Amino acid sequence: MSSLIPENAAIPHKSIVDRALSLFTTVRPGEGATALLLGLNVFVLLASYYLLKTIREALILAEAGAQVKSYASAVQALLLLVAVPVYGLVASKVNRTKLISLVTGFFISNLLLFYVFGKAGFNEGVVFFLWVGIFNNFVVAQFWAFANDLYTEEQGKRLFPVIGVGTSLGAVLGAWGAKRLFGPLDAYQIMILASAGLVIYIGLTILINRRESAAPASRQRELAARPLGGEGGFQLVLRSRYLRMIALLILVLNVVNTTGEFLIGDLVLRAAEAEVGAGDDLEGQRKAFVGRFYGDFFFWVNTASLLIQMFAVSRVFRYIGVRGALFVLPLIALGGYSLLAFYPMLAIVRGAKILENSTDYSLQNTIRHALFLPTSREAKYKAKAAVDTFFVRIGDMLQAGVVAIGSALSFTVTHFAYVNMALVCVWLGLAAALYREHKRITEAKAEAAPA
Numbered sequence: 001m002s003s004l005i006p007e008n009a010a011i012p013h014k015s016i017v018d019r020a021l022s023l024f025t026t027v028r029p030g031e032g033a034t035a036l037l038l039g040l041n042v043f044v045l046l047a048s049y050y051l052l053k054t055i056r057e058a059l060i061l062a063e064a065g066a067q068v069k070s071y072a073s074a075v076q077a078l079l080l081l082v083a084v085p086v087y088g089l090v091a092s093k094v095n096r097t098k099l100i101s102l103v104t105g106f107f108i109s110n111l112l113l114f115y116v117f118g119k120a121g122f123n124e125g126v127v128f129f130l131w132v133g134i135f136n137n138f139v140v141a142q143f144w145a146f147a148n149d150l151y152t153e154e155q156g157k158r159l160f161p162v163i164g165v166g167t168s169l170g171a172v173l174g175a176w177g178a179k180r181l182f183g184p185l186d187a188y189q190i191m192i193l194a195s196a197g198l199v200i201y202i203g204l205t206i207l208i209n210r211r212e213s214a215a216p217a218s219r220q221r222e223l224a225a226r227p228l229g230g231e232g233g234f235q236l237v238l239r240s241r242y243l244r245m246i247a248l249l250i251l252v253l254n255v256v257n258t259t260g261e262f263l264i265g266d267l268v269l270r271a272a273e274a275e276v277g278a279g280d281d282l283e284g285q286r287k288a289f290v291g292r293f294y295g296d297f298f299f300w301v302n303t304a305s306l307l308i309q310m311f312a313v314s315r316v317f318r319y320i321g322v323r324g325a326l327f328v329l330p331l332i333a334l335g336g337y338s339l340l341a342f343y344p345m346l347a348i349v350r351g352a353k354i355l356e357n358s359t360d361y362s363l364q365n366t367i368r369h370a371l372f373l374p375t376s377r378e379a380k381y382k383a384k385a386a387v388d389t390f391f392v393r394i395g396d397m398l399q400a401g402v403v404a405i406g407s408a409l410s411f412t413v414t415h416f417a418y419v420n421m422a423l424v425c426v427w428l429g430l431a432a433a434l435y436r437e438h439k440r441i442t443e444a445k446a447e448a449a450p451a
Contacts, residue, residue: 024162025314034150034212035159039166041204042143046167048197049136050174050298052111055187056132057265058291059125072126076133077393083134084390088232088382096149096381097209100142101202107135111195118188133393139198141388144369146205148380150212153373153442157322161314164366168306171361175302179295182288233386236379242437243383246371247391249326249430254395255402256333256423257360262403263413264353267346268293297350304358313363322370323438326431329364330424332356337420344413371434374442 014022017032027035060072091099110131118124151159181190237243272289316325336352368388372380406416 021162024165024310026158027162031155031159034208035162037204037208037211038147038150038163039169041166041201041208042163043166043170043173044197044204045139045143045201046170047174047177048170048194048201049140050171050302051178051181051190051194051197052132053136054175054178054182054291054294054298055190056129057294058182058287059187060129068126072129076130077390077397079130079134080390080393083138084233084386087138087385091381091385096146097206099381100146100205103142104139104198104202107139108195108198110135111191111198115188115191118191133396134389137389137392138385139201141385142381143205144372145381145384146208148369148372148375148384149377150208151373153445156370156373157317158314160366160370161309161317164309164313164362165306167365168302168309168362171302172299172306175295175298179292179299182291182295187287187291231378231382233382233384234390236383237386237391240375240379240383242441243375243379243387245430245434245437246368247387249427249434250368250387251391251395251398252423252427252430253329253360253364254392255399256337256420256427257356258396258399259402259416259420259423260337260349260353260356262399263340263416264297264346264349267349267413271346297354301354301357301361304354305362308358308362309366313366316363317366317370322367323435325363325367326435327428329356329359330427330431332359333427334421334424337417337424341414341417341421344417349413371438374438374445 014027014029015032017036018027018029019032021027021032021035060068087103090102094102114124114128114131147160147163148156178190181193185193237247268290269286271293272286276285276289316328333356336356340348340352372384375383402416402419406419409415411419
């Protein structure tokens with residue numbers, strides 16, 4: 001083999017960063033620094049988000065209750081019918097760093113308004129819940145669209161698992177911080193801390209983009225300057241069978257997940273009322289109880305997610321691939337809701353949701369982003385934004401219908417568990433269909449590639 005290498009050719013060597021990240025996945029010379037920066041960037045983003053997510057739970061459950069929370073999720077889908085086309089229009093006119101900076105800057109300005117009105121005494125639970133649902137899906141989708149744009153399909157399969165470690169670390173820190181900040185600070189002061197994190201996120205995105213675009217003859221130099229095509233996110237999804245199947249799978253996954261969130265939210269609120277009392281004068285104490293519970297819950301979810309992301313995801317990808325990994329979470333969910341059907345208690349719901357959510361936030365999250373690697377640039381930004389926002393929230397709307405019908409029929413936790421078991425069976429069927437479609441398009445792409 002050595003005879004094939006020119007005598008004077010420089011052999012690339014792995015840096016310290018390359019070697020360190022190789023503990024988690026295969027990292028080639030020169031890839032480690034950008035992967036580390038991307039991991040740091042998503043770490044900051046998720047830490048900020050989990051501060052806001054914990055505030056969201058405390059405000060809406062204490063001010064409106066678990067059932068209103070469930071119905072509010074459906075309203076997000078209606079708002080996204082406007083937001084997704086507007087996002088696509090902006091994406092067609094600016095390059096990727098301006099897109100990310102403009103959208104994230106808009107959300108930062110919103111947080112400052114929430115702070116002002118919250119301090120003035122306005123109840124913001126429902127509005128803030130709607131806002132966080134839109135904010136979360138857009139900014140996280142943008143980050144992974146950016147990462148998809150930087151890497152080839154082969155690189156993404158190797159490096160997404162290690163970048164995802166930043167996601168899990170940020171979620172752990174955000175949940176841990178929220179648990180300890182509630183009390184010393186109020187919800188509105190924590191919003192300001194989260195907005196500072198988003199400013200750092202914008203700065204890191206610009207740094208990464210400049211670094212990747214700086215190399216002579218870099219493909220990224222041209223991509224970084226070019227706006228996307230004019231086709232909208234919804235158009236892209238509807239035109240592609242593959243993208244439609246991703247959207248349907250995400251939709252059903254979200255119905256299952258948010259039905260589980262309704263169950264745990266309802267039981268937590270009952271526990272708060274039993275512990276503190278149900279009077280209006282005790283609302284602040286109920287908020288603190290719910291905030292502490294969710295801070296602890298998110299901490300354990302994200303600690304488990306971190307361990308899965310660090311030590312399992314890259315190995316799952318290596319041995320069964322992105323396609324095979326599609327079946328892991330639905331099988332876990334099926335087992336969890338089967339157990340819950342027989343033991344409908346808060347401790348069981350908490351344990352089942354920790355296992356389900358930690359797998360969702362690590363393995364399933366990485367799968368979802370890796371599914372877009374073989375797609376076009378327009379699909380990576382616009383279709384992904386549509387899938388990760390609108391179709392997720394359509395799942396919330398359907399879940400709100402499940403809750404409304406179940407509440408009208410006086411469903412217990414056991415009944416809702418049976419509903420989720422049936423939905424998981426649909427999910428498994430969609431995973432099998434997506435497995436076949438992903439195999440078809442990746443094989444077709446490989447055949448079309450130059451020899």
